[in-house]
Amino acid sequence: MDLILQLLANGISNGSQYALLGIGFGLIFGTTGIVHFAYGPVFAASAYVMWWLIAALGLPFPVAVVLGMAFAAGFGVLAYLVIYEPLVERGSPSFVVLVASLGLFIVIANTLAIVFGTDAKTLPDFSYGIYFLGDVVVTGVQIAQVLVFMAVALALSAFLKYGTWGSAIRAVTDNVDMARIVGIDTRKVAIVVFAIGSMISAIAAANLLVREGASTHIGFFAVFYAFIAVVVGGVGSIRGAAIGGLLLGLVESTGMWKLPTEWQSTIAFLVLFVVMLWRPTGLLRGN
Numbered sequence: 001m002d003l004i005l006q007l008l009a010n011g012i013s014n015g016s017q018y019a020l021l022g023i024g025f026g027l028i029f030g031t032t033g034i035v036h037f038a039y040g041p042v043f044a045a046s047a048y049v050m051w052w053l054i055a056a057l058g059l060p061f062p063v064a065v066v067l068g069m070a071f072a073a074g075f076g077v078l079a080y081l082v083i084y085e086p087l088v089e090r091g092s093p094s095f096v097v098l099v100a101s102l103g104l105f106i107v108i109a110n111t112l113a114i115v116f117g118t119d120a121k122t123l124p125d126f127s128y129g130i131y132f133l134g135d136v137v138v139t140g141v142q143i144a145q146v147l148v149f150m151a152v153a154l155a156l157s158a159f160l161k162y163g164t165w166g167s168a169i170r171a172v173t174d175n176v177d178m179a180r181i182v183g184i185d186t187r188k189v190a191i192v193v194f195a196i197g198s199m200i201s202a203i204a205a206a207n208l209l210v211r212e213g214a215s216t217h218i219g220f221f222a223v224f225y226a227f228i229a230v231v232v233g234g235v236g237s238i239r240g241a242a243i244g245g246l247l248l249g250l251v252e253s254t255g256m257w258k259l260p261t262e263w264q265s266t267i268a269f270l271v272l273f274v275v276m277l278w279r280p281t282g283l284l285r286g287n
Contacts, residue, residue: 002135007253009133013142015249016149017207019242021222022229023156024200026241028076029230031173031193033094034084037101039201040223041108042079046072046202047214048112051121061123061206069202076198077191079104085187105219113216122213141211152203153242156196160238165192173236232275234282243283247271 021043028036050068053059059067083104087097128140160166171179172189180186201222208218229248233240251271275283 004254005134005136008250009136009138009142011250011253012246013138013145013249014253015246016146017204017245018225018229018248019245020145020149020152020200020204020207021226022233022241022245023153023238024197024204025223025226026230026233026235026238027156027169027193027200028197030236030238031169032080032084032190033176034080034088035094035098035101035227036076036079036084036194036197037098037223037227038079038083038104038108039076039197039226040219040221041105041112042072042075042198042219043201043205043222044112044214044216044219045075045108046198047205047209047218048116048121050202050206050209051123051214052116055121055124061210065203065206068206069199072198072202072205073195076194076201080190080194085190105223109216109219112219116214116216118216120213120215123209128210141207144210145207148203148207149242152200153238156200156238165189169193228272230282232272232282234284237282237284240282240284247283 025036025039028034028039046068049071050064053064053067054061083100084097087100128144131138131140131143160170168179168184168189169192171182171184172186176186179189204222205214205218208214208222212218225245225248229245230241231244232247233242233244248271
């Protein structure tokens with residue numbers, strides 16, 4: 001029983017990280033229809049920027065996170081304006097946009113490796129507490145991941161429900177043609193969601209930077225889990241992306257009860273396949 005409780009605690013923590021990545025990626029994908037695979041390298045780049053601000057310039061962690069979020073927002077918007085928007089305006093097929101996103105992924109990932117090297121970059125003199133909840137052991141980072149996810153999810157939900165831009169984003173997500181007819185500037189909406197989604201990726205990157213550090217492969221795993229969380233939860237559903245990420249974390253963690261850690265990615269794909277066979281539109285399509 002103690003082992004199961006520990007695995008559940010780990011699953012909730014990891015699932016919160018996946019859910020955070022999922023809602024950022026899902027906001028972009030669900031609103032614009034662009035499969036922004038470069039979301040992963042933007043995530044990685046923001047982690048490296050935050051590491052550099054702290055390790056090289058000596059900035060406090062909260063300041064570095066805010067600057068990292070601003071960097072990610074600018075990077076995401078630049079990717080949309082320079083790469084995606086010209087293709088969409090020319091009526092390029094969706095697979096062309098997809099290939100462009102993969103190309104951007106490769107370019108950014110290789111650039112990061114050239115600039116920062118391939119070794120992991122960890123924060124100097126950064127420590128976090130270890131807490132005992134009965135027989136369950138959790139770290140301060142695990143607790144932070146859950147609390148950060150909850151705060152971001154609630155803030156994003158309130159923004160989409162009550163904010164002016166939030167209403168425009170929901171309208172574009174529901175029906176982009178109708179949104180244009182009623183006068184919504186879909187270009188500005190796309191810029192806003194790329195900025196917000198990229199900022200959310202930077203928040204998730206801060207979690208990972210504290211826990212493991214920044215390395216060249218983290219971008220792949222970030223977009224990998226974000227994509228699966230969105231598809232499992234239902235494209236167009238922020239709540240679905242959150243649930244998909246949490247479910248993925250729980251299944252992945254409890255699966256480690258009987259399987260070696262090398263099977264983690266396989267478990268993620270199994271979750272995807274099972275949900276797609278049972279409910280092809282995802283758990284909460286459009287909700």
